[in-house]
Amino acid sequence: MRLRSEQGFGLIELLMAMVMLNIGILAIVAAFNSGIVTLNRASRSSTAAALADKIMESYRATTYGCIYQNTPPTDSTYTGDTAYSGTYGLSTGSTCSSAPLPASSSQTGADHKNYRVDTYVVWSCSTGSPSGTSSAPTCLTAGSGRPLKKVTVVVRDAAKLTARPYTRLASTFDASTG
Numbered sequence: 704m705r706l707r708s709e710q711g712f713g714l715i716e717l718l719m720a721m722v723m724l725n726i727g728i729l730a731i732v733a734a735f736n737s738g739i740v741t742l743n744r745a746s747r748s749s750t751a752a753a754l755a756d757k758i759m760e761s762y763r764a765t766t767y768g769c770i771y772q773n774t775p776p777t778d779s780t781y782t783g784d785t786a787y788s789g790t791y792g793l794s795t796g797s798t799c800s801s802a803p804l805p806a807s808s809s810q811t812g813a814d815h816k817n818y819r820v821d822t823y824v825v826w827s828c829s830t831g832s833p834s835g836t837s838s839a840p841t842c843l844t845a846g847s848g849r850p851l852k853k854v855t856v857v858v859r860d861a862a863k864l865t866a867r868p869y870t871r872l873a874s875t876f877d878a879s880t881g
Contacts, residue, residue, distance in 0.1 A: 751868075767852070770852050780864040786871070786873070805822070806822055817860075819860070827852070
């Protein structure tokens with residue numbers, strides 16, 4: 704005696720198998736998409752780091768007295784950065800053979816994409832805090848802290864200025880090292 708007919712049961716199984724297969728394929732596609740986004744971000748970050756290093760090497764090749772910044776831009780992207788200070792490093796009166804590097808520029812990376820490179824030159828002290836001036840500061844410490852120039856290079860996507868920066872590179876320069 705047959706308990707029940709099994710007609711149509713194969714169709715339901717097939718339908719369930721196809722749904723499960725689709726879920727698996729969609730998960731794999733999502734993983735590939737996430738990987739592509741991550742690789743793209745890593746590629747742009749690497750190119751941005753190379754651009755920042757190139758700018759910083761230009762400052763390292765410059766004598767201490769010639770590390771200064773012309774008047775920086777006043778747009779909200781530049782002034783809204785954490786490296787921005789109203790007391791940017793001006794020339795200390797040294798005779799410099801070249802003009803200062805621009806405070807903000809648009810550059811094309813090796814990947815042929817556009818980047819905005821912002822450079823901040825501010826006074827700092829080897830110990831303690833500087834007084835708020837745009838010329839060589841008096842370092843406010845119990846000891847004898849020396850004035851330093853802190854250069855920060857920030858590289859952003861030129862098309863998405865409000866997005867977080869790709870890279871930030873900072874270095875300090877001391878008068879005693881040239």
